[in-house]
Amino acid sequence: MYSIDINLLNDRPEYGQQVVTSSNYDSDDKTPLFIGLGVGAAALGLVLISFGVMSFLNQQLTAEEENLDDELAQLAPQLAQVDKLEAQEQQVKAETKALATIFNQIKPWSSTLQDIRDRVPPTLQITKIQQKAAAPSGQKAGQPKPNAAPVATLSAPTQLTITGNAISFNDVNDFVLTLRKSPFLTISQTQLMSSERKTNNETKVSLVEHQLETTINDVPASELLQILNAKGASGLAARIGVLKQKGVMNP
Numbered sequence: 001m002y003s004i005d006i007n008l009l010n011d012r013p014e015y016g017q018q019v020v021t022s023s024n025y026d027s028d029d030k031t032p033l034f035i036g037l038g039v040g041a042a043a044l045g046l047v048l049i050s051f052g053v054m055s056f057l058n059q060q061l062t063a064e065e066e067n068l069d070d071e072l073a074q075l076a077p078q079l080a081q082v083d084k085l086e087a088q089e090q091q092v093k094a095e096t097k098a099l100a101t102i103f104n105q106i107k108p109w110s111s112t113l114q115d116i117r118d119r120v121p122p123t124l125q126i127t128k129i130q131q132k133a134a135a136p137s138g139q140k141a142g143q144p145k146p147n148a149a150p151v152a153t154l155s156a157p158t159q160l161t162i163t164g165n166a167i168s169f170n171d172v173n174d175f176v177l178t179l180r181k182s183p184f185l186t187i188s189q190t191q192l193m194s195s196e197r198k199t200n201n202e203t204k205v206s207l208v209e210h211q212l213e214t215t216i217n218d219v220p221a222s223e224l225l226q227i228l229n230a231k232g233a234s235g236l237a238a239r240i241g242v243l244k245q246k247g248v249m250n251p
Helices: 031-105 109-118 169-179 225-230 234-245
Strands: 124-133 158-166 191-199 206-215
Touching: 031 234, 109 124, 109 225, 124 169, 158 169, 169 191, 169 206, 225 234
Parallel strands: none
Antiparallel strands: 124 158, 158 206, 191 206
């Protein structure tokens, strides 16, 4: 007997033909390798160049810093001398300002008394003038105000007590009103304290004995230059004028 073997795979085209693949790659071509090495070398070169530049610049900055330190060391004595001169200048300015303050607070007795004398009526006679330190209102003499900032002052305000005789009460009242116009006196504190008509037993003359009080004001002398000149205090006015010219006092 005979048997027939049939291979159906041989009848299919995809199995009946041998598939052959080919490659175009050439194992001897090293161009990509060289390109990669070149890029890496270039990057490394840039890094090294950058590092070199930074090191050079750092050395220059260090050298400049050392030079500056040397110059500062040489200038240190001069700077100390400048600071010393500035301190001396500030001290001189403070002393000059204090001197200007003293001059500005001075009201010479001669000019003050001359102003009072010029205001005495012809029918009134001053027999006595007493002066004493007066405390500001609401404050005892010699007692500073609580929590008050220090102020450059020579002394407490000066209070004057004026005693005299007049022919009539009207003369006394006129004298008080005239004193209140004085640029040297405080208006509110110029007031009549007492007045009484009395007759002298020997002369039989009847006069009005009176007493009034007033206080020298705190108007700066720099604001009274013309009046000081007119009342005989030309020396003080001249000194204040010089201080104004030099800028020590405000014009």
